Amino acid sequence: MDIFKIEGPVKLNGKIAVSGSKNAALPIMAAALLAKGTSVIKGVPDLADIAVMRRLTKSLGANVRRKNNGDISIDATNVDNPVGDYNIVRKMRASICILGPLVARCGKAVVSMPGGCAIGDRPVDIHLRGLRELGAEIHLENGNIVATAKDGLIGKSIFLGGPFGSTVLGTANILMAATLAKGKTIIESAACEPEITDLANFLNKMGAKITGIGSPRLTIEGVEELNPVEYKVIGDRIEAGTFMAAAAITGGKLELTNCCLDDMVAVVDRLQNIGVKVEGTEGGCIVSCNGTAVKPADITTQPYPGFPTDLQAQFMALLALADGNSVITEKIFPDRFMHVAEMNRMAAGLRKEGATVIIAGVDKLVAAPVMASDLRASAALVLAAMAAEGTTIINRVYHIDRGYERIEEKLNAVGAKIYREQV
Ligand code: EPZ
Secondary structure, eight states, X not given: OEEEEEEEOOOOEEEEEOOBOHHHHHHHHHHGGGSSSEEEEESOOOOHHHHHHHHHHHHTTOEEEEOTTSOEEEEOTTOOOOBOOHHHHTTOGGGGGGHHHHHHHHSEEEEEOOOOBTTBOOOOHHHHHHHHHTTOEEEEETTEEEEEOTTOOBOOEEEOOBTTBOOHHHHHHHHHHHHTSBSEEEEETOOOOHHHHHHHHHHHHTTOEEESTTSSEEEEXXXXXXXXXXXXXXXXXXXXHHXXXXXXXXXXXXXXXXXXXXXXXXXXXXXXXXXXXXEEETTEEEEEOOSSOOOOOEEEBOSTTSBOGGGHHHHHHHHTTSSSEEEEEOSSOTTOOHHHHHHHTTTOEEEEXXXXXXXXXXXXXXXXXXXXXXXXXXXXHHHHHHHSBEXXXXXXXXXXXXXXXXXXXXHHTTTOXXXXXXX
């Protein structure tokens, strides 16, 4: 198992190229299953989660490979196995996004029902409700979701809202399924995340007829078939936001490329509010902080365009060193606070009350051995460790490898001191 040894404090300075978006690439890889022939997807980051999706799509009959130039090619001519292997699916919750494409393409899908995870309950009831509305018959068998639509899916007006607002992968699943349904589907309360926009653009390039892209009402005119295409995924706004927080927490200056500020309005707003400078550049931005403590802030996570839950932990690390008390409320995954106790081991002044954390800004963080619990919590610990005095040891960094491409290489190139060791 790998660990990180991180020496702090450091001040980051330099330029980082943001990788392609993991959460856009995963459903896009699943969507490639909808068309016979070979789709080529560019800008797909080299991550553990992407490797799982490669294995999964391969197990369904697709011929999947990463080319020497980094592109992923998916030849989905022979998708003849509608069963997602439990041993692959259980490794990654995003595996659920093969459900819609398989039902649409094969008339059947068997995918294991996801269980709980480190960030809390993550039901898929809305995915299933949406597929049922499109005419799929769904039942549970041996812990598997079995969905069938022998005579194909039929378009319908569907409300996809849930107790915490829209659902990203639920929208992705129904959107993908509806592209090949007979007639018109309208998805109300669709997720508006840039990753859904990217998926819809990919599907339209394949020949789908989707309008209302980027809005909470998506209209899909079903087509008979889709064609394979070449497509480049967007830059990863969560990786970009993590590096923005890294520049700020170390009092440094980073130039980020392959990052779209228009997709990060809430994040930029919070950063500017606490005294961090963010300037747009052609295809990226420059983030700088003058070295004094940031101002405190009040952050509530919300569906897009609100502040993303996937940056909640990283901003908690940043605000732990703010000049005063901050408040963070989690409105998407109310239990996504595994990092709180770990950061408190580094002398952060965090107090959790329900789905809210009150952050008493401290003058300094101190190094400690800590445990990574999920992807974004691990990123937050890396940020805290770069600002803390001493050498922090982060255990279980496999969590971070699921979603951040070569993070220690990227950060070390701009001044961090992160050492990966095997124990
Ligand atoms: C996506 O997960 C992302 N994953 C998550 O990123 C991200 O945190 C999340 O969206 C929210 O932005 C991928 O894109 C691969 P949701 P998803 O369905 O789609 C409730 C990361 O770190 N809900 O939008 O699974 C749910 O419990 C990951 O990269 C239902 O009630 O999340 C939550 O409260 C982690 N029933 C809310 O909706 C359902 O059927 C939003 O979840 C589905 C969801």
